[in-house]
Amino acid sequence: MLWIKTAHVLFVMAWMAGIFYLPRIFVHYAEGQAAGEDTRRLVTMAHKLARFSAVMAFAALGFGTWLWLGYGFEGLWLHLKLGLVVLLIGYHLQCFRYAAQMREGRLIRGSLFFRIFNESTLLLLVPILILVIVKPV
DSSP: OHHHHHHHHHHHHHHHHHHHHHHHHHHHHHHHHHTTOOOHHHHHHHHHHHHHHHHHHHHHHHHHHHHHHHHOSOSHHHHHHHHHHHHHHHHHHHHHHHHHHHHHTOOOOOHHHHHHHHHTTHHHHHHHHHHHHTOOO
16 A cells, blocks of 8 residues: 555645646736737646646546545545545646636736735645644544
8 A cells, every 4th residue: 555655645746746836837927918928838838737737636636546445534634635635626627727718818817816826725735734644633
């Protein structure tokens, strides 16, 4: 099971790398649009990163499910963690929506919004880490 756990952690790290960087691309896109710059490369980057991080998310969720089947579904910490993971999936889906808006040229949010949106991921990730490592409940 330790190999499965290692794979799960590896793919979660890759997923989070994409989740942290994708909103930064949105920030640069919004600022570039406001300045009248060419932002086509950012559109391509966002599309590719959204797809890459989705693959990493599916792998993380797959190995996480394997762990759940191996260790069981016990402990309040696990239930809370899974609830936060569902919210993280929702966050990722919203990133897909923003990337689609970029491709269509109708991203209506500003760079300040995306800076806050980017940092809000920590509101999900930090409690997940605490629940997994400390298991306070």
